[in-house]
Amino acid sequence: MDSHDVLSVSEVARRSGFAASALRYYESQGLIVASRSPGNQRRYERGVLRRLAFIRAAGNVGLTLEEIRDELARLPAGRTPTRADWQRITRHWRGRLDEQIAALERLRDGLDSCIGCGCLSLQRCGISNPGDAEGRRGRVGAGFLPAALRRASDQAG
Amino acid sequence: MDSHDVLSVSEVARRSGFAASALRYYESQGLIVASRSPGNQRRYERGVLRRLAFIRAAGNVGLTLEEIRDELARLPAGRTPTRADWQRITRHWRGRLDEQIAALERLRDGLDSCIGCGCLSLQRCGISNPGDAEGRRGRVGAGFLPAALRRASDQAG
DNA sequence: GCTTGACCTCAACCTCGCTTTAACTTGAAC
DNA sequence: GTTCAAGTTAAAGCGAGGTTGAGGTCAAGC
Numbered sequence: 001m002d003s004h005d006v007l008s009v010s011e012v013a014r015r016s017g018f019a020a021s022a023l024r025y026y027e028s029q030g031l032i033v034a035s036r037s038p039g040n041q042r043r044y045e046r047g048v049l050r051r052l053a054f055i056r057a058a059g060n061v062g063l064t065l066e067e068i069r070d071e072l073a074r075l076p077a078g079r080t081p082t083r084a085d086w087q088r089i090t091r092h093w094r095g096r097l098d099e100q101i102a103a104l105e106r107l108r109d110g111l112d113s114c115i116g117c118g119c120l121s122l123q124r125c126g127i128s129n130p131g132d133a134e135g136r137r138g139r140v141g142a143g144f145l146p147a148a149l150r151r152a153s154d155q156a157g
Numbered sequence: 158m159d160s161h162d163v164l165s166v167s168e169v170a171r172r173s174g175f176a177a178s179a180l181r182y183y184e185s186q187g188l189i190v191a192s193r194s195p196g197n198q199r200r201y202e203r204g205v206l207r208r209l210a211f212i213r214a215a216g217n218v219g220l221t222l223e224e225i226r227d228e229l230a231r232l233p234a235g236r237t238p239t240r241a242d243w244q245r246i247t248r249h250w251r252g253r254l255d256e257q258i259a260a261l262e263r264l265r266d267g268l269d270s271c272i273g274c275g276c277l278s279l280q281r282c283g284i285s286n287p288g289d290a291e292g293r294r295g296r297v298g299a300g301f302l303p304a305a306l307r308r309a310s311d312q313a314g
Numbered sequence: 315g316c317t318t319g320a321c322c323t324c325a326a327c328c329t330c331g332c333t334t335t336a337a338c339t340t341g342a343a344c
Numbered sequence: 345g346t347t348c349a350a351g352t353t354a355a356a357g358c359g360a361g362g363t364t365g366a367g368g369t370c371a372a373g374c
Contacts (some may be wrong), residue, residue: 039370040320040355090268097265108254111247178333196340198351
């Protein structure tokens with residue numbers, strides 16, 4: 001169990017579900033590491049799979065790659081995270097998700113209160129002006145939940 | 158009430174909250190229209206303000222500009238939408254928001270059920286593999302709720 | 315010793331929703 | 345008639361998260 005414990009890029013791609021190009025990109029961004037074979041090919045340790053699962057999960061929670069890198073950096077290097085490590089992180093994520101859900105609910109409730117009114121006032125309509133979007137600049141279309149969810153609802157049909 | 162009812166780009170920008178560049182961009186994308194003054198400057202009808210409110214609202218609900226354009230195209234041309242027009246659209250939006258909220262809740266619940274387990278299995282962990290993200294390709298970090306909400310939570314602090 | 319396929323690097327490209335810039339014209343005030 | 349803000353255009357840029365392509369190397373099979 002030595003030469004057996006290292007994985008090629010295609011193996012990691014297959015087992016993680018990430019494209020090889022994404023793996024290389026993550027490496028370039030400092031999210032994962034790889035050693036090299038004598039012929040300069042990437043060799044991954046098994047641990048990279050857990051790390052990639054973490055990356056996917058964090059991405060699903062809405063973290064940027066930069067934030068993910070920071071979280072990974074604060075994780076114990078080398079060893080599997082303990083229950084405590086994990087709890088610290090997931091508490092953080094939970095708060096984030098709660099905020100996101102609350103924001104969408106406020107929007108939906110604003111929509112409900114508006115149904116049929118046809119107001120859509122630039123000044124007064126809660127859908128045009130959700131309370132939490134005071135500082136919104138740029139990004140109107142798809143400012144809110146995007147690709148991941150939109151694609152999901154496409155598929156649901 | 159003729160020369161008084163047309164608005165310059167700066168007036169529309171001020172009253173709508175959109176940057177002039179955004180207005181020009183929307184025009185280029187077919188979301189709004191403008192006639193021209195003798196000197197080739199844009200002149201907007203008042204109705205554009207309601208249209209812009211619609212654009213903002215739709216953006217907040219998560220529609221892309223392309224989708225917004227399609228919805229606008231299906232709206233009665235020229236006249237103010239009736240209660241029925243509006244209800245048809247908002248029902249659609251409501252469903253969208255419900256889906257988005259449900260997806261985030263599934264993710265949060267998966268997180269709750271995972272707290273402390275440290276599993277993060279690529280195959281089995283619900284946070285790494287939310288049920289609705291089967292086909293997700295690309296967009297890992299910030300795949301979910303983006304700028305608008307992230308900025309909102311920054312500001313909350 | 316040749317082919318095939320997996321891998322390498324680096325740079326360019328993609329989408330989305332705009333903003334910025336450069337170079338120029340118009341409109342209004344004085 | 346001069347000045348200055350406000351307008352015009354086309355094209356480039358941004359940021360996020362990658363993918364794609366060109367051009368080359370490496371390892372294995374026959």
